[in-house]
Amino acid sequence: MSSPGVHILDIEAAINWWRRRSPSPDGITACPEVLALAEVYALMVYYREDECGEASMPARAREAWLAWYASTPDAPCIAICSTTQGDDVCKGCGRTFDEVQHWPVLTPVEKRAVWRRIVHEGTAWRFNRYAERARSATGADHPDPESLGQP
Numbered sequence: 001m002s003s004p005g006v007h008i009l010d011i012e013a014a015i016n017w018w019r020r021r022s023p024s025p026d027g028i029t030a031c032p033e034v035l036a037l038a039e040v041y042a043l044m045v046y047y048r049e050d051e052c053g054e055a056s057m058p059a060r061a062r063e064a065w066l067a068w069y070a071s072t073p074d075a076p077c078i079a080i081c082s083t084t085q086g087d088d089v090c091k092g093c094g095r096t097f098d099e100v101q102h103w104p105v106l107t108p109v110e111k112r113a114v115w116r117r118i119v120h121e122g123t124a125w126r127f128n129r130y131a132e133r134a135r136s137a138t139g140a141d142h143p144d145p146e147s148l149g150q151p
Contacts, residue, residue: 004113005051006065011041014068033064054109069108073139076118078126079148080133094124103141 015037022031030038040061044052054062080092083100090100099106099114106114118124126134133148 004109005053006057006109007051007112007116008041008044008049009116010069010112011037011044011052011065014065015041017068017071018064032060033067036060037064054107066108069112072115073137074111075103075139075141076115076124076126076134076137077141077143078130078133078137079143079145080125080130081142090124092125092130094118094121094126 015034018031018033018037022033024030036058040052040057044050057065076093076095077100078092080090081100082091083089083095083097087097089096093100095103095114095118103111119127122128126137136148137143138147
C-alpha cells in the first residue's frame, strides 16, 4: 500500500470537531487546535492540494488531527467478513483481504484512506443491505456478531 497523506476533508472534519468541542468564547477567536489545523487547511487550499504529508504537518496540527481521529470509529467491520470465505474484497465492510489482515498495523492516515475509499465506493453491505447494523457497530475490528444483531 502506498503511503497516503492526510486528506483535506479529514482536516476539515477535524476543524469542525474541535469547533464543537471548544467553541469560540466571543465568536471570533478559535482554540489553538483549530488555528493549527486551519493553517494546514489554508495552505492546502492555496496550493490546491487534496492531501498533505503527515510528516509535513506542524506538530500541533498533527496532534489536533490525531485527537479528532481517535474520536472516529477505527474499523469499518460489521462482523460479516467474506474475506474469510475467500473473497478478495469483503462484502461486509469493503476492505481488501490485505487491508483486513494488516489493519492492526496500519497508521491512522492509512486507515482513513481506506475509509475514504470504501465510503466513496459505497458498495459494501455496511452502506446498503446492513446499514442499520453498521450504525450499531463500535468501530472494533471483527466484533462479536451477536453485538450487532442478526444479519
